Amino acid sequence: MTDWIIRQFVANHENVQENAVRTAYGKVSSCVGILCNLLLFLCKLTVGTLSGSLSITADAVNNLSDASSSIISLLGFKMASKPADDEHPYGHGRYEYLSGLTVALLILVIGVELFRSSIGKILTPLPVDFRWVSAAVLAGSILVKFWMAAFNRKVGRLIDSKTLIATAADSRNDVISTAAVLAASLLSHFTSLELDGWMGLAVAVFILYSGFGLVRDTLDPLLGRAPEPRLVAEIRGKILGYPGVLGTHDLMIHDYGPGRQFGSVHVEMAAEQDVLVSHDVIDNIERDFLRDGLHMIIHFDPIVTQNQAVDDLRSWLSEQVRTIHPALSIHDLRIVPGATHTNVIFDCVVPHNFPMRYSELKAAIGAAVARQYPNHYCVITIDTDYAALPH
Known part of the structure; x- marks a missing residue:
């Protein structure tokens, strides 16, 4: 089904590196999400209202918010595809990250609202009118959401889209939450237990946990991961x-x-x-x-490669700094001889979690050099390692 949709609605679908093709993938995925979620919302709202089930109605509202999320994703892909201009010479691609973050925040809002409603249902439980048509609608919703999760995950990985990965995770959450609602309805029907509120609470906690993870993942590229x-x-x-x-x-x-x-x-x-x-x-x-x-x-x-003294000093110093910390490295080493002493000028790269103060590190390296080369004086520039690039 997924491959058929891609072939029918994404022109030149093999060239996923092209921005126009990525945008087409995003638009198709968003439109699928809008249509499926609106259909599920209408079905669940109907059976939830007829049965008086808070968890089914909450699940319906969740689908409505999912449709809104798909609309946001659609707008995000559309805005991200805008070409670069004078004010944004690097393009508008980060709009896609912003739309993914918005979807993640909506998931949190849904989780908070469901948590609040479930607490109220636990404190003041009301009987739920079980209907087999409700169970059938929930079972059908599970199948649809399972397919949507697989669809968005495949497309998201194909075009490397954080927005669609977040949407896939949301659909996965819906599979779990709807399955929980169905289980609560069946247990309440065949036993005397009123689990509607408790099951809604468990689903809310899971949604909140997932939402926080998605917020972290979608913030990372915006913060400069x-x-x-x-x-x-x-x-x-x-x-x-x-x-x-x-x-x-x-x-x-x-x-x-x-x-x-x-x-x-x-x-x-x-x-x-x-x-x-x-x-x-x-x-x-x-x-x-x-x-x-x-x-x-x-x-x-x-x-300088044809000066044995420089080569020897560079090799010795590279090993020496690694005895201080294995992640340390040096580069851009120069030697400037003088009448009374020789300056050894170089950069030292440190990781972000380095345990020593920079002044202490410079002193430790300088002392080691002075012991080995008594008339050498170190001039050290500390570099931050932005990419953990090995040397």
Whole structure:
């Protein structure tokens, strides 16, 4: 069913990297959500009103909010597809993240309202008029929502959409909540237990727990989440594969929406090599990354490779800082000899959870260098590791 819908309504559906195709996927998914949720809302509202069941009526309202969420998703994909302009040169792709966050917040609102209503039903229970048609509607809703969860999860993963992943999680929540409502109705019918309010409370707690997780996941790219370790490793491996590249560091990735990533990185190459040759290699690296969809700006760091003393000091110092903390690394090392002492100038990269103060770290490195090289003085710049890029 999912594949048929995609083939019928998404032109050129194989090219998911194109913004127009991603937008088409998002629109189709949103329209499916609107139609299915409106149908479920009308059916559940009818049987919930006739039976007097708070949990069924609450489930109906939940479907209505899901339809609203699909409308928000539709608007989000539409606005995210707007081209870049003078005020937004990086495009409008983050609208998609904002729509996903809005869906997650709506899930929280539903959870809070259902929690409040369920507490009231527990304190003042009312009998529920069980009808088999209600059970049939709930069972049908479970099947529809199960398919919607699978549909949105597949499309969300296909186009890497946080909005559709959140929508899939919401549909999964609906499967669980509706199943709980159906179980409560059957138990209340065949026993003397009034579980309508208690089951609604359990569903509300689950929805709130899921909602908080979705808010966290959708906020991450807006707040500037670090790139995935797999992506970092791929970028590093690709750069090191070019001729003449000795090392790389200071990688930064900025996410302006799915398929809209911009990056910068420092690349180390031999200082003795012709600068025009090095520049040509860097141009090729940038061009190849752009072909893969990543706008990369590369800074060239010349490294002295034909001075044995510098090489020995660089190797020794790299190992020395790792004895202080295994995540530490150095780069851009230079030696400036003087009449009375030699300046050792370099950057030291530290992780965000580094336990020492920077002043203490500088003192520890300086003391180690002074013990090994008595007339050497360290000039250290502390770098923050933005991407956990290994050196």
